[in-house]
Structures are given as C-alpha cells and as structure tokens.
Amino acid sequence: MDISVVVPLYDEVESLPELTSWISRVMDENRFTYEIILVDDGSKDGSWEMIRKLQTGNPFIKGIKFRRNYGKSAALNTGFIAAKGNVVITMDADLQDSPDEIPELYRRINEEKYDLVSGWKAKRHDPLSKTIPTKLFNAATRKMSGINNLHDFNCGLKAYRGVVVKNIEIYGEMHRYIPVLAKWAGFTKIGEQVVEHRPRKYGKTKFGLSRFINGFLDLLSIFFVGKFGKRPMHFFGLLGTLSFFAGFFITVWIIGEKLYNLAHGLTVRQPTDNPLFYIALVAIILGSQLFLTGFVAELVSRSASERNHYQIEETI
Structure with a gap:
C-alpha cells in the first residue's frame, strides 16, 4: 500500500x-x-x-x-x-x-x-x-x-x-x-x-x-x-557531585578560617553565625539527595523491559 x-x-x-x-x-x-x-x-x-x-x-x-x-x-x-x-x-x-x-x-x-x-x-x-x-x-x-x-x-x-x-x-x-x-x-x-x-x-x-x-x-x-533515559546517573550524579563538593569546600573554608583566627588570636565567631555555613549545609544535603536519586533512577532503568531496546536499521 x-x-x-x-x-x-x-x-x-x-x-x-x-x-x-x-x-x-x-x-x-x-x-x-x-x-x-x-x-x-x-x-x-x-x-x-x-x-x-x-x-x-x-x-x-x-x-x-x-x-x-x-x-x-x-x-x-x-x-x-x-x-x-x-x-x-x-x-x-x-x-x-x-x-x-x-x-x-x-x-x-x-x-x-x-x-x-x-x-x-x-x-x-x-x-x-x-x-x-x-x-x-x-x-x-x-x-x-x-x-x-x-x-x-x-x-x-x-x-x-x-x-x-x-x-x-x-x-x-x-x-x-x-x-x-x-x-x-x-x-x-x-x-x-x-x-x-x-x-x-x-x-x-x-x-x-x-x-x-x-x-x-x-x-x-x-x-x-x-x-x-538510559543513563540517569550521568545527570543526577553529576549535579549531586558538584553540589556536594561545593558544600564540602565551603565547609573546609569555614574550618580553615576558624583555625586561622584561633592561631592568630583573632575573634572567632560561631559557625552558625556565618551565612556560608547554611549554604554549605544545603549544598551537601542537596548533593546527597541528587546522588541517591541517580542511584534509584539507575536501578529503575536497569529493571525496565526497554533497557536494552535500541533502533536497528538493518541486519545481514
């Protein structure tokens, strides 16, 4: 037809x-x-x-x-x-x-x-x-x-x-x-x-x-x-890793700043008084959640019936 x-x-x-x-x-x-x-x-x-x-x-x-x-x-x-x-x-x-x-x-x-x-x-x-x-x-x-x-x-x-x-x-x-x-x-x-x-x-x-x-x-x-669709960890894992390490480096910065002030006799403020503390906390939590979401999505993808369904144009 x-x-x-x-x-x-x-x-x-x-x-x-x-x-x-x-x-x-x-x-x-x-x-x-x-x-x-x-x-x-x-x-x-x-x-x-x-x-x-x-x-x-x-x-x-x-x-x-x-x-x-x-x-x-x-x-x-x-x-x-x-x-x-x-x-x-x-x-x-x-x-x-x-x-x-x-x-x-x-x-x-x-x-x-x-x-x-x-x-x-x-x-x-x-x-x-x-x-x-x-x-x-x-x-x-x-x-x-x-x-x-x-x-x-x-x-x-x-x-x-x-x-x-x-x-x-x-x-x-x-x-x-x-x-x-x-x-x-x-x-x-x-x-x-x-x-x-x-x-x-x-x-x-x-x-x-x-x-x-x-x-x-x-x-x-x-x-x-x-x-x-077939590699969700590449999306969620990347975002989660970037967010987690951003929070981690901010945390290291806060700790380093506190140690420096202690060593030089400067005024030491509580971590909770620093706005960066909350940014680091949110970034680490969000990064962990995104990373876990990637794991769950990967498990779902690998369990799906279409996980190895690909478009084949021709065979000989």
Missing part, C-alpha cells in the same frame, strides 16, 4: 464528508493505493455515526473510536499502530490542511528519501494569541533539539516513512514534538515543506491556553528522556 492517511478528530462531523471526498479524489487522480484512518477521540457530535456512513460508500475508509477523549497524541499513536502504508500522512480534520499537498509530500519521502517531512504554514489564519506563543515554542524547540531547519514543529500536516511511525511512541502532548522523537529514535533526515493553511470552515478550535504549558513540560520531558 502506498499511503496511509491518519486523521485524528474530535467533534468534526461537518467537515468529514468534504475531507474524505477530497482525499479520495487526490488519491485516485494520482493512482495511489491508500487507506484513510479516522481516529475519533471521543466525539459527542455524531462524528462516529458519520464515519460509519462514509465507510459504506468508501471501502478505503477505516475508523477507530475511543470511549472517551484522550487527546491528539493518543489518537495519532493509535493511528500509527494501525497504519499499513509505506508512507504515512497525518492531517487535521478541520479542513485547514489541504489534501492537495499529499502528492508532493509522498514524492519527497519516496524519491528524496526523507524520513519525515513536516509542513510549514508560512501564512497562517490564526489570531495573534495563538501564533505568537507558537513561534516562541518553535524557537525553544529548535534550540533544545538541534533541528534548526524546521519552522513549525506542531503543524498537523506531516509525512513519514512507515518505519518511522512504528518506532516512536507518542503520549501526553508530545504530538507537537514528533520530529524531536524521530530524531532521538535515529531518523535524522528531516525536511520541511511550505503548505497552505486554510481558514477553519466548520466549528471552532478545540485547544486552549493550557496546551502551551503542557507542551513546554513535554518538551523538557523529551529532552531529558532522550538524552539521559
């Missing part, structure tokens, strides 16, 4: 007929073999009933229905598991992503051998309350991930080699950082394509301001797990 189109949706009953018809027309015009996987994330507006109706007229449509709303990451992850295409395309269900972009995305994966091609909505039809925070997050993600050639990590319109989606796991709000997950999994040929961003035709956006806070926390999680 050439292409799997994965579409997560939540209360998008009005847009589904037009979207699926548009996708099918593009596929037929380009003679692609395909499937459309519609993942209903707990809709309450009749979206699932519409999917059933559409499926009777189009055997290439497949539906997955959640019992409740789990979020876009869960919907995408489930769609990736079900996808059978050599190339997987993701797009939103609100008609703001154009299916006319599919042939070029497919060509770049199939012919230019990209692992992932992410859309860039250079001209957006969103309010400033959404575009400005998005630009800040994209800048932070580029800085932390080292993927400097992407302008819009969160664009819903993306194309992947099938093997990529089978080797990444998405949860929480991590759908915003799929290129980062792909890079950590060893898929480093990541490209970008300018795509059309259409005004929303039906309904209203389902995302609130809380997504920016959750997105930032997930970015920190991705960075930490990707870099130190």
Whole structure:
C-alpha cells in the first residue's frame, strides 16, 4: 500500500464528508493505493455515526473510536499502530490542511528519501494569541533539539516513512514534538515543506491556553528522556557531585578560617553565625539527595523491559 492517511478528530462531523471526498479524489487522480484512518477521540457530535456512513460508500475508509477523549497524541499513536502504508500522512480534520499537498509530500519521502517531512504554514489564519506563543515554542524547540531547519514543529500536516511511525511512541502532548522523537529514535533526515493553511470552515478550535504549558513540560520531558533515559546517573550524579563538593569546600573554608583566627588570636565567631555555613549545609544535603536519586533512577532503568531496546536499521 502506498499511503496511509491518519486523521485524528474530535467533534468534526461537518467537515468529514468534504475531507474524505477530497482525499479520495487526490488519491485516485494520482493512482495511489491508500487507506484513510479516522481516529475519533471521543466525539459527542455524531462524528462516529458519520464515519460509519462514509465507510459504506468508501471501502478505503477505516475508523477507530475511543470511549472517551484522550487527546491528539493518543489518537495519532493509535493511528500509527494501525497504519499499513509505506508512507504515512497525518492531517487535521478541520479542513485547514489541504489534501492537495499529499502528492508532493509522498514524492519527497519516496524519491528524496526523507524520513519525515513536516509542513510549514508560512501564512497562517490564526489570531495573534495563538501564533505568537507558537513561534516562541518553535524557537525553544529548535534550540533544545538541534533541528534548526524546521519552522513549525506542531503543524498537523506531516509525512513519514512507515518505519518511522512504528518506532516512536507518542503520549501526553508530545504530538507537537514528533520530529524531536524521530530524531532521538535515529531518523535524522528531516525536511520541511511550505503548505497552505486554510481558514477553519466548520466549528471552532478545540485547544486552549493550557496546551502551551503542557507542551513546554513535554518538551523538557523529551529532552531529558532522550538524552539521559538510559543513563540517569550521568545527570543526577553529576549535579549531586558538584553540589556536594561545593558544600564540602565551603565547609573546609569555614574550618580553615576558624583555625586561622584561633592561631592568630583573632575573634572567632560561631559557625552558625556565618551565612556560608547554611549554604554549605544545603549544598551537601542537596548533593546527597541528587546522588541517591541517580542511584534509584539507575536501578529503575536497569529493571525496565526497554533497557536494552535500541533502533536497528538493518541486519545481514
């Protein structure tokens, strides 16, 4: 099968007929073999009933229905598991992503051998309350991930080699950082394509301001797990050692100062009267705790079933 189109949706009953018809027309015009996987994330507006109706007229449509709303990451992850295409395309269900972009995305994966091609909505039809925070997050993600050639990590319109989606796991709000997950999994040929961003035709956006806070926390999680997931002691142990020795050297300084004053008949103050005493105490305690945290994290890591799971591209 050439292409799997994965579409997560939540209360998008009005847009589904037009979207699926548009996708099918593009596929037929380009003679692609395909499937459309519609993942209903707990809709309450009749979206699932519409999917059933559409499926009777189009055997290439497949539906997955959640019992409740789990979020876009869960919907995408489930769609990736079900996808059978050599190339997987993701797009939103609100008609703001154009299916006319599919042939070029497919060509770049199939012919230019990209692992992932992410859309860039250079001209957006969103309010400033959404575009400005998005630009800040994209800048932070580029800085932390080292993927400097992407302008819009969160664009819903993306194309992947099938093997990529089978080797990444998405949860929480991590759908915003799929290129980062792909890079950590060893898929480093990541490209970008300018795509059309259409005004929303039906309904209203389902995302609130809380997504920016959750997105930032997930970015920190991705960075930490990707870099130190299999060696947590290197992170906690280093911080703990630095903190402990900083406290130790401050303690030595306080003792040395007291001995010097005693030897020269100078006024000797109590250690507790010196602010450095409390700084040293906190540093030693914090360092010990961080070091012990590293030991515990290392034990957990070594006991995990994924401790020796690595991405293998090929064997002969």
